[in-house]
Amino acid sequence: MTTKKILLALSLGVSILSTSLLADDAKARAIMTKVDARDDGSSLEQNLLMVLVNKKGKKRVRDMKSYTKDFGKDEKKVMFFKSPADVKNTGFLTFDYDKANKDDDQWLYLPALKKVKRIPSSDKSSSFMGSDFSYYDMTKMSLKDFDFKLLKETKVRGHAVWMIESTPRSKKIMKESGYTKSINIVRKDNYVVVRSIGYMRGGKKKYLDVTRMHKQSGIWVIDEMSMTTKKGKATLHKTILKFSKTKLNKPINNNQFTTRRLEKGL
Numbered sequence: 001m002t003t004k005k006i007l008l009a010l011s012l013g014v015s016i017l018s019t020s021l022l023a024d025d026a027k028a029r030a031i032m033t034k035v036d037a038r039d040d041g042s043s044l045e046q047n048l049l050m051v052l053v054n055k056k057g058k059k060r061v062r063d064m065k066s067y068t069k070d071f072g073k074d075e076k077k078v079m080f081f082k083s084p085a086d087v088k089n090t091g092f093l094t095f096d097y098d099k100a101n102k103d104d105d106q107w108l109y110l111p112a113l114k115k116v117k118r119i120p121s122s123d124k125s126s127s128f129m130g131s132d133f134s135y136y137d138m139t140k141m142s143l144k145d146f147d148f149k150l151l152k153e154t155k156v157r158g159h160a161v162w163m164i165e166s167t168p169r170s171k172k173i174m175k176e177s178g179y180t181k182s183i184n185i186v187r188k189d190n191y192v193v194v195r196s197i198g199y200m201r202g203g204k205k206k207y208l209d210v211t212r213m214h215k216q217s218g219i220w221v222i223d224e225m226s227m228t229t230k231k232g233k234a235t236l237h238k239t240i241l242k243f244s245k246t247k248l249n250k251p252i253n254n255n256q257f258t259t260r261r262l263e264k265g266l
Contacts (some may be wrong), residue, residue, distance in 0.1 A: 028148035028164045031186060036143055038191045041219050044068040045247040048079075051240040052131060062087060062129075065266060069252050073098035075140070076257040080266045087129065089265035092138070093257065100144040106135055109262040116259045125178030132206060132227035132239040136177045141166070145173045151183070156195060160188040190220050204231050221246050 048064040063082040068075065075096040081087040091109040106119035124136040151163040167181045168174045178200055185195035192213065198206040207230065212223040221243070228238045255261055 023149070023167070024147045025149045028150040028162075029143070031150070031162055031164060031191070032143055032148050032166070032184075034191045035184075035186055035193060036140070039219055041217075041248040042070045043249055043252050045245075045250060045252065046243045047245045049240075049242040049244075050129075050131060051242070053238040053240070055234070055236055060084075067252050067256050069254075069257065071254075071257075077138075078257050078262065081129075082266060090129070091262040091265060092128075093259060093262050094138055095257075096140050100142045104139045106138070107259055107262060109259075111265070114263075116262055121176050124176050132229045132237055134178055137227070145169055156185055156187070159194075161194065162186045162188065192220050192222075200229075202231070204229060204236070206230075216246060217248050219248060221248070 044067070046066050048066055050062040050064060052060040052062070062084065064079055065082060066077065066079040068077040077094045077096070079092045081090040089109075089111040093107045093109075095105040097104055103121055106124070107116050108119060109116045119135050124139075125134050127133075128135050128138055146166040146168055149165045149167075151165055153160065153162055155161060162185070164184045164186060165181060166184060168177060168179065174180055179198045180201075181199050183197045184193050186192070187194050192210065193208075194210040196208040198208070200206060207228045208225065209228075210222055210225045213220055214223060215221070223244075224240070224242050226238060226240045229236045
């Protein structure tokens with residue numbers, strides 16, 4: 001994304017935050033609050049296939065396993081790479097904190113180095129394991145960090161949706177997320193973000209598309225989604241995620257979500 005230039009009128013003493021509060025759309029925020037509060041279960045276990053597609057169409061496939069669990073209002077998630085050999089036993093751990101003033105924690109275990117690396121905030125906009133998803137994309141958006149604006153109401157694949165623009169309230173969040181703004185497409189019937197466009201530095205954009213989902217035990221679960229990085233009309237890279245063997249609200253040991261467990265692999 002091209003970094004958005006925020007001009008501060010010093011004579012008026014206007015801060016980024018106070019300006020953003022004036023620009024916030026109450027209806028759009030109410031919708032995004034329901035998106036954030038949507039029931040996704042107290043725990044989730046899934047198999048994943050990550051398909052990396054370069055600009056020439058060449059594919060690389062990675063087999064993964066993930067576990068997610070609520071810890072009060074916080075959420076913890078761990079992912080393990082099962083194959084191919086060059087990424088086998090790589091592990092990724094995320095602590096998503098509910099408090100807006102507390103930065104989420106992320107760790108990556110690289111078996112070749114036999115070392116757990118903490119991901120600093122300054123690196124969160126970088127690519128997660130060579131995919132089109134960034135480390136920031138792997139965490140939940142903190143609503144207090146963004147302004148929201150309802151652009152229009154339309155339809156996607158026959159479903160009524162809202163189109164909502166989100167803009168970071170500070171340069172810190174712009175830098176951390178890598179986005180100057182995003183446009184989110186939210187289905188009205190289930191409050192799932194089914195598409196989004198993220199505006200990046202250098203004129204690049206990232207296009208998220210949820211292509212398949214189903215309802216399980218009253219909860220909407222995503223089966224397949226993709227993230228495509230483009231510059232202009234040219235596709236630079238694409239990542240497809242396919243989810244299977246979904247288990248909702250099943251017991252998961254708390255010890256699964258530790259850096260020590262990360263080192264052990266599957």
